[in-house]
Amino acid sequence: MRKVTTTSETETTALATEFAKTLKSGTVIALFGDLGAGKTIFTKGVARQLGVTIPVTSPTFTILQEYALPNNVMLYHLDLYRISDYTAALAFGVDEYIDDPDGIILIEWAERIPELLPDNTVKITIRHIDDHTREIEIPENLDIE
Numbered sequence: 001m002r003k004v005t006t007t008s009e010t011e012t013t014a015l016a017t018e019f020a021k022t023l024k025s026g027t028v029i030a031l032f033g034d035l036g037a038g039k040t041i042f043t044k045g046v047a048r049q050l051g052v053t054i055p056v057t058s059p060t061f062t063i064l065q066e067y068a069l070p071n072n073v074m075l076y077h078l079d080l081y082r083i084s085d086y087t088a089a090l091a092f093g094v095d096e097y098i099d100d101p102d103g104i105i106l107i108e109w110a111e112r113i114p115e116l117l118p119d120n121t122v123k124i125t126i127r128h129i130d131d132h133t134r135e136i137e138i139p140e141n142l143d144i145e
Helices: 009-020 039-050 086-091 094-098
Strands: 002-006 028-032 064-069 073-079 103-108 122-128 134-138
Touching (some): 002 009, 009 039, 009 134, 028 039, 039 064, 039 073, 086 094, 094 103
Parallel strands (some): 028 122
Antiparallel strands (some): 002 134, 064 073, 122 134
16 A cells, blocks of 8 residues: 555545546445545545536435446445444445446445455545645555656
8 A cells, every 4th residue: 555645635636536547437446534534525536537527425314426427437426424334235235336337436434344345446545634634545556646
């Protein structure tokens, strides 16, 4: 894993934008981090780069937001904060989204469902250092700045 330090929402969004350029259909991205760490900010950057033009918000209460992308690809943004474990996630049909080969799946609070994450899940951890600073761990093999 490579650690990148960002000192603003703008920098976190820029990192997410570069990361999004590496994504292909069927990719599952698991975002780990405490409440307020910046998972949704990161998600917004990914969504913008993928072509989402409407406001991106965290689906804390609805669990899922779906965004249509070009080429019949979907971006699924899941927020599992209110899910207790993988059995509760299965009741919501989370596995159907994770298994969609035509989707890009971003999961906030992915630590709630480790049993459902595919082996090739891209895992990103965001740590809140202070009001503006974040330490973001991303896989080494991604070609991003």
